[in-house]
Amino acid sequence: MRVMYRTNRSVLAAVLLASVATAAAQTKITAPKNKYSPSDDVKLGQQASQEIQKELPVMRDEEVNSYLNNIGRRLAGGIPAEFSHPEFRYTFTAVNLREINAFALPGGPMYINRGMIEKAHNEGEVAGVMAHEMVHVALRHGTAQQTAATPYAVGQVAGQILGAIVGGGWGRVISEGSNFGIGTAFLRFSREYEKQADLLGAQIMARAGYDPRDMANVFRTIEKESGPGGPQWLSDHPNPGNRYEYINQEARTLRVAPGNGSNSAQFPNVQAHLRSLSPAPSSEEVARNRKAGRETPTGTSGSRPAGSVARPNTQFTTYNEGNVFRISVPSNWRELGNNNAVTFAPEGAYGTVSGNSVFTHGIEVGVARNENHDLNTATNELLESLRQGNPRLTRPSNYDRGTIGGRQGLRTVLSNVSDATGGQEVIEVYTTQLGDGSLFYALGVAPREEYNTYANVFRNVIRSIQFAR
Ligand SMILES: [Zn+2]
Numbered sequence: 001m002r003v004m005y006r007t008n009r010s011v012l013a014a015v016l017l018a019s020v021a022t023a024a025a026q027t028k029i030t031a032p033k034n035k036y037s038p039s040d041d042v043k044l045g046q047q048a049s050q051e052i053q054k055e056l057p058v059m060r061d062e063e064v065n066s067y068l069n070n071i072g073r074r075l076a077g078g079i080p081a082e083f084s085h086p087e088f089r090y091t092f093t094a095v096n097l098r099e100i101n102a103f104a105l106p107g108g109p110m111y112i113n114r115g116m117i118e119k120a121h122n123e124g125e126v127a128g129v130m131a132h133e134m135v136h137v138a139l140r141h142g143t144a145q146q147t148a149a150t151p152y153a154v155g156q157v158a159g160q161i162l163g164a165i166v167g168g169g170w171g172r173v174i175s176e177g178s179n180f181g182i183g184t185a186f187l188r189f190s191r192e193y194e195k196q197a198d199l200l201g202a203q204i205m206a207r208a209g210y211d212p213r214d215m216a217n218v219f220r221t222i223e224k225e226s227g228p229g230g231p232q233w234l235s236d237h238p239n240p241g242n243r244y245e246y247i248n249q250e251a252r253t254l255r256v257a258p259g260n261g262s263n264s265a266q267f268p269n270v271q272a273h274l275r276s277l278s279p280a281p282s283s284e285e286v287a288r289n290r291k292a293g294r295e296t297p298t299g300t301s302g303s304r305p306a307g308s309v310a311r312p313n314t315q316f317t318t319y320n321e322g323n324v325f326r327i328s329v330p331s332n333w334r335e336l337g338n339n340n341a342v343t344f345a346p347e348g349a350y351g352t353v354s355g356n357s358v359f360t361h362g363i364e365v366g367v368a369r370n371e372n373h374d375l376n377t378a379t380n381e382l383l384e385s386l387r388q389g390n391p392r393l394t395r396p397s398n399y400d401r402g403t404i405g406g407r408q409g410l411r412t413v414l415s416n417v418s419d420a421t422g423g424q425e426v427i428e429v430y431t432t433q434l435g436d437g438s439l440f441y442a443l444g445v446a447p448r449e450e451y452n453t454y455a456n457v458f459r460n461v462i463r464s465i466q467f468a469r
Helices: 009-022 038-055 062-076 114-119 123-138 141-149 154-165 168-176 191-207 213-225 232-236 243-252 266-275 283-291 375-389 448-464
Strands: 091-095 102-104 109-113 316-321 325-330 333-337 341-346 350-353 356-359 362-368 400-404 407-417 424-433 439-447
Touching (some): 038 109, 038 141, 062 091, 062 266, 091 114, 102 123, 123 141, 123 213, 123 266, 191 213, 191 243, 213 232, 213 243, 316 341, 316 448, 325 341, 325 448, 375 424, 424 448, 439 448
Parallel strands (some): 091 109
Antiparallel strands (some): 102 109, 316 325, 333 341, 341 362, 350 356, 362 439, 400 407, 407 424, 424 439
16 A cells, blocks of 8 residues: 655654645546547557657667556556547557657557656656646547637547647658648646646546656756756646646645555666667757758668668768767768767668668667766677667677777777668677766678778778767
């Protein structure tokens, strides 16, 4: 049985009994008028979700997504019967963006930024934002807002509804995408809907065994932890006023169902897992990269590498990467941002296979956040995570020592079976540590039969690296 009041329980007991006896009942929520049918919500949400899958850097990380699904399913089980629509399907997907943000589409698809999980103090805070979003879906606020606003038919309002829900930084990322013009003219939910999302969200949390006060807390976390430009989430979900106070007030009327509580054992594991990945980019960085005309390897083409690849130019081009490092690569290699890292590869050498970005020739360079200040261990961890996506990658037998950009570095040569061609490939791994302890890495990839040519190129690329800090 969960204990809600841990401190001074005996002293508080009498007071609590008294306040419980006189406390107001939980707020009665009524869904707003809506001229659309729940199946319209489903249709609109699916349409929008398909676009979003193309435009946003969604994470295909099983550990993170299944964790979010566990929280989400638990919350969905707490939706009161009168607001549960049998045709709605709640799904939960992590997005590789740094901001503390999340949104949900009509009918149930929900997207949660990686930054949300990284900055939360406990699972209850993540659940708080998810419960709030879930109420917008369950009460059908997207279509309800359109009911009040316009006489348009369903097809015409799709973009507007999506815009209403996907505001702020999301809108910026999506509108930079080529296929989707929601622009910047998004609406926000009304303060009345926001208050409903908070109050019913608190009730759902309690029914699901989460402490609803964590929802009040997460709004403070969002205010405190949001970077320059202010909290995106709050610009999409305006504070109706006294948010922290009225959620806590509502919490006092609620009995938290027995369950796992807000501090699951899994939460710190998932946070640690995320810290081991390259830092998430901001939505502004992703938008800027889109604008600069970079294509992500998972981008529009979505096809297998074409396979016919030109030899590397002897002329090199220099790139300045986010004020972290400079690197020079053969001038016929393209720069491909993939959110966590940058890949330089020639035409025909990159594409997607079964939804995963792959490249057959070239070099991937990135920075992985790392808590381990021992280069060997950090490199082992990097290779372990690399092996998760490349199960046939060999293990390193030893590391050669050298320097990268004047820093002490390690090098090892591994072999792998290419996802794209099924042939043997060689992977050269270079690592060093930056001043803040994060791990800088470069992965050179070439088919085994062309490795002689590429070994020289990799050596020259690595020699060109200069760090800014
Ligand atoms: Zn909201």
